[in-house]
Amino acid sequence: MKEIKIETTLYIYEDLDALPKDIMLLMQKAFEARKNAYAPYSNFNVGAALLLDNGEIITGNNQENASYPSGLCAERTAIYYAGSQYPKAKIVRMAISAGSKNNQTTKPIPPCGACRQAIAEYEIKQDANIEIYFMGETGKVAKSNSLANLLPLGFDKSVL
Incomplete structure (x- = not known):
């Protein structure tokens, strides 16, 4: 038997003010998107903002449905819109902010498994990494240089 050790590296910023200005502006777009989320069942609003390599910023928010599997998360809403409208553009970075109407979220909240x-x-x-910045409503911001840090041993087309 052989042991395999998997390590992840994240970078933590103490708050929004510690972010580079361009990242802070992208996170503000995620905040704005979060305000428009439709989450009457979970009361958990999420906003995402993507920066594309063509300079476009795409936003998305979660859209719930009484039939829970029919809803869609903020990250996928934004990604699929970008893929539909700008199929040749690359996603450079993503900012995510999540907040609950039931209690204040102050720690970084990463994307769910499906996202x-x-x-x-x-x-x-x-064929390029996507920087991912994520946080709650306030507090620390986590940064991952690639999704691979958040999803080790990922499933991809190579196994099909």
Whole structure:
């Protein structure tokens, strides 16, 4: 038997003010998107903002449905829109902010598993990493240089 050790590296900023200005502006776009989320069942609003290599910023927010599997997360809403409208553009970075109407979120909240898989697909498709910044409503901001840090041993087309 052989042991395999998997390590992840994240970078933590103490708050929004510690971010580079361009990242802070992208996170502000995620905040704005979060305000428009439709989350009457979970009361958990998420906003995402993507910077494309053509300079476009795409936003998305979660859209729930009484039939839970029919809803869509903010990250995938933004990614799929970008893929639909700008199929040749690469996603350079993503900012995510999540907040609950039930209690204040102050720690970084990463993408869910389904969103991690979708982001992984786009990293593979574009053959380039996507920087991911994520946070709650306030507090620290986490940065990952690639989705691979958040989804080790990912599933991709090589196994099909």
